[in-house]
Amino acid sequence: MNDERIVLTQDKGQSYTAQLLYLIVAGYIAHTVYYAYWGPTARIQGPWLARFTRLWELLKVSKGHFEQVNIDLHKKYGPIVRISPNTFSISDPSAIKQIYLGRTTLMKSKFYEPFGDPLDPNLFSETDIKKHAQSRKAVAHLYSMSFLVTYEGSADRCNVQLCAKLRDFARHRTAFDVPTWMQFYAHDVIGEITFGEPFGMMAKGQDEHGIADSIDETIAYASRMAVIPELHRWVSWFGRVAHLKTPFHNIQKYILEQIDSRSGSDSVGIDFLKKLLTLREDDKITQLDIEKTVGNNIMAGADTTAISLSAVIYSLLKNPGTETKLREDIDTLAAAGKLSNPVTFEQARHMPYLQACIKEALRVHPAVGRPLLRVVSPEGLTIAGQYFPGRFQGNSRYQCLVAHYNEDIFGRDATTFRPERWLESDKEKLSVMEQSLLAFGAGVRTCIGKNLSMLEMSKVIPELYRQFEFELSESEGAWMTWNNWFVKPAFECYVRLREGV
Numbered sequence: 301m302n303d304e305r306i307v308l309t310q311d312k313g314q315s316y317t318a319q320l321l322y323l324i325v326a327g328y329i330a331h332t333v334y335y336a337y338w339g340p341t342a343r344i345q346g347p348w349l350a351r352f353t354r355l356w357e358l359l360k361v362s363k364g365h366f367e368q369v370n371i372d373l374h375k376k377y378g379p380i381v382r383i384s385p386n387t388f389s390i391s392d393p394s395a396i397k398q399i400y401l402g403r404t405t406l407m408k409s410k411f412y413e414p415f416g417d418p419l420d421p422n423l424f425s426e427t428d429i430k431k432h433a434q435s436r437k438a439v440a441h442l443y444s445m446s447f448l449v450t451y452e453g454s455a456d457r458c459n460v461q462l463c464a465k466l467r468d469f470a471r472h473r474t475a476f477d478v479p480t481w482m483q484f485y486a487h488d489v490i491g492e493i494t495f496g497e498p499f500g501m502m503a504k505g506q507d508e509h510g511i512a513d514s515i516d517e518t519i520a521y522a523s524r525m526a527v528i529p530e531l532h533r534w535v536s537w538f539g540r541v542a543h544l545k546t547p548f549h550n551i552q553k554y555i556l557e558q559i560d561s562r563s564g565s566d567s568v569g570i571d572f573l574k575k576l577l578t579l580r581e582d583d584k585i586t587q588l589d590i591e592k593t594v595g596n597n598i599m600a601g602a603d604t605t606a607i608s609l610s611a612v613i614y615s616l617l618k619n620p621g622t623e624t625k626l627r628e629d630i631d632t633l634a635a636a637g638k639l640s641n642p643v644t645f646e647q648a649r650h651m652p653y654l655q656a657c658i659k660e661a662l663r664v665h666p667a668v669g670r671p672l673l674r675v676v677s678p679e680g681l682t683i684a685g686q687y688f689p690g691r692f693q694g695n696s697r698y699q700c701l702v703a704h705y706n707e708d709i710f711g712r713d714a715t716t717f718r719p720e721r722w723l724e725s726d727k728e729k730l731s732v733m734e735q736s737l738l739a740f741g742a743g744v745r746t747c748i749g750k751n752l753s754m755l756e757m758s759k760v761i762p763e764l765y766r767q768f769e770f771e772l773s774e775s776e777g778a779w780m781t782w783n784n785w786f787v788k789p790a791f792e793c794y795v796r797l798r799e800g801v
């Protein structure tokens with residue numbers, strides 16, 4: 301009798317639990333459907349599946365061409381499109397000012413969390429506005445124009461090494477993988493600038509220390525997890541508890557070895573790390589700040605510059621007229637004794653056609669291929685005529701390429717590489733174009749390494765075109781790209797030493 305009663309009680313308990321579960325699932329479905337069709341942003345068009353789940357975005361992201369998907373969505377649905385139930389992409393130029401440059405700064409969304417440790421975010425992944433401002437203030441001067449001069453020697457040493465390698469390729473008449481060699485080059489420059497020594501990638505002709513692979517794996521994880529950032533906290537927690545090694549561990553190990561070897565009182569050099577160690581001695585930053593800052597240089601500083609350099613070379617190859625013009629400019633300045641060997645940043649900064657070529661390559665092929673997501677502030681915001689209520693924590697975002705291919709801003713030839721557009725536009729138009737150029741982001745979260753990268757590119761390109769001629773390898777049609785946050789291209793070319801060099 302007693303047993304029977306127990307069984308009856310258990311049955312009742314189970315059915316209550318099941319009913320509760322059904323209720324929760326039904327409530328969730330009802331809420332999702334209500335929100336999708338009658339919510340405050342229900343009128344915004346987009347793929348059907350994206351109304352209900354982030355799965356649509358995740359699937360598209362994993363196919364590696366999200367920048368193109370984003371452009372196609374705008375062509376189909378207009379200036380505001382739905383990417384997921386709570387995320388919208390905007391192509392109206394007025395939105396750039398509101399989202400990134402407005403008086404009330406919009407926070408970075410949780411999208412960025414997987415690019416760092418959820419418990420201790422880095423400068424890039426930090427979403428809190430105040431904490432970010434504090435961290436940025438502590439190190440911003442190290443990336444400023446006035447500090448750049450101390451990094452020029454690092455770039456010069458790597459330029460010599462790159463040119464020597466290209467001479468080898470020219471001598472053996474072998475096609476070389478341009479983006480990979482630009483990656484070796486850019487990593488070595490970051491190594492030189494940050495630690496006072498290159499990673500040795502150009503010297504060995506390989507990914508020394510496995511740094512580039514570790515970055516690829518870390519970014520591949522982060523760029524997918526960014527769609528479901530809530531999960532990152534759990535994955536990180538599990539990784540910590542189970543003592544799992546993430547790909548970033550390899551980079552961290554290298555960083556710690558470098559810091560350890562330099563922490564003695566007789567530490568020498570004027571590199572980035574030395575400057576950070578001095579700031580630590582003055583109690584202005586902590587050991588962890590050093591690790592995170594150095595980590596950011598490695599994670600964010602090399603691939604971006606390598607992609608942009610590859611974009612310059614590829615665009616010039618595809619537009620021989622512009623290449624001839626750039627070369628003529630370089631030769632004329634050299635003949636007039638206005639271009640030293642090595643080319644200084646000061647000289648390169650005053651070469652308008654060179655700067656226009658770099659800017660145009662950054663425009664047609666921005667290195668970052670996913671939208672720069674921001675959260676609408678609690679009081680809500682009307683963007684391009686659409687009200688986004690703050691309490692819904694809607695994400696709005698602008699994708700670089702969407703902005704850069706906007707024909708209202710850049711003209712009907714917006715998809716064409718034409719450096720002249722930066723030289724012939726009047727002041728007003730130029731200012732609108734500049735504001736729409738998002739290759740380095742915009743506003744308070746703009747790229748902290750922009751000056752460094754511009755220094756590298758401005759100095760190395762004149763060296764390359766003064767000494768070499770490039771030719772796409774015969775098999776090359778259009779280049780292939782893969783978007784994992786960074787849009788990495790793949791192409792090969794032959795290189796020849798110019799006559800008289």
Ligand code: HEM
Pocket residue numbers: 423424436596597598600601602604605608666667668672673738739740741742744745746747748749750752753
């Ligand atoms: C051509 C080269 C580069 C490109 C195209 C580029 C692009 C960008 C973009 C688009 C952002 C803004 C991301 C956002 O708003 O979501 C950014 C931020 C950042 N970049 Fe770069 N970057 C380049 C070079 C560098 C270099 C050389 C470094 C360091 C040595 C660097 C370090 C950073 C950091 C730390 C941030 C986060 C800044 C913050 O949130 O305050 N980048 N970069």
